[in-house]
Amino acid sequence: MAAAAIIPHLNIEGASQAIAFYVTAFGATELARMPANDGKRLLHAALTINGSTVFLHDDFPEHVFPGAVFGPPPRVGGVSVTLHLVVDDCDAWYDRAMKAGATMVMAPHDAFWGDRYAQIVDPFGHSWSFAHALAAKA
Template sequence: MSEVQEKPGGIRSENCQAITPHLVCAGAADAIDFYKKAFGAEEVMRLASPNGKLMHAAIKIGNASVMLVDELPEWGSSSPLTLGGSPVTLHLYVADVDAFVARAVKAGAILRMPVEDMFWGDRYGIIEDPFGHKWSVATHLRDMSGDEIEEAMKKFMPPRGSAS
């Protein structure tokens, strides 16, 4: 028996991470178009129902697979827009965070946290896509030990009640 298992719609297990995000979107086809334009995503597949709703789709962003589906409230599947937000943030490492975030904002993302050098060694910012999903985006600048990160955090976030 082959170690590679075929997934419905041609998705193969070697293309998925141990955890693969599965996004519910109000307008999954539009979300795919946005991710192509804003994130440079590559469409892998889509499976539409007879009424045009996407029952399953997949894209690649960098080396990561992301699955998408249209919201289907009758199946208990609602998007962040329907729910009034999401507590989940998806994280992407990219070669140039500044250019990536600028392209995403130009394509319609909302800048939630401007890109800055962070105390843990990444250049980092947060955007929200038009479908209510939040994305933290970073470029790794330098490796740091746990002790170095802890010391840098103390300077970044002074204890409560202290003057900054």
């Protein structure tokens, strides 16, 4: 696992299905999978996506402390973070994610700040964006 300053840790309803989606949509590589004692959920999993590590686990609402607003996007009513990927070809990453079942937020376009940029939501409610510098593809 590559060292990183920040590793996102996603709370997901259906972590095993999410891993399959990330492999198909983002070319993820599964590094580790730890099942929970109930045999149905994943306590922890680690992936690499585009050279970076991402952790994920199934939702365990029985272990959330009272008053916490923590859980998978469908349970908490959305997300406040977009996971951004700097990629070699924004359009290709976007197309692959859409074919795998993502929902379009913003189609690929030439953004005013100089990137080719797109944004999607995965089937589990997490927001992702893709970009490459326009000068890099010219």
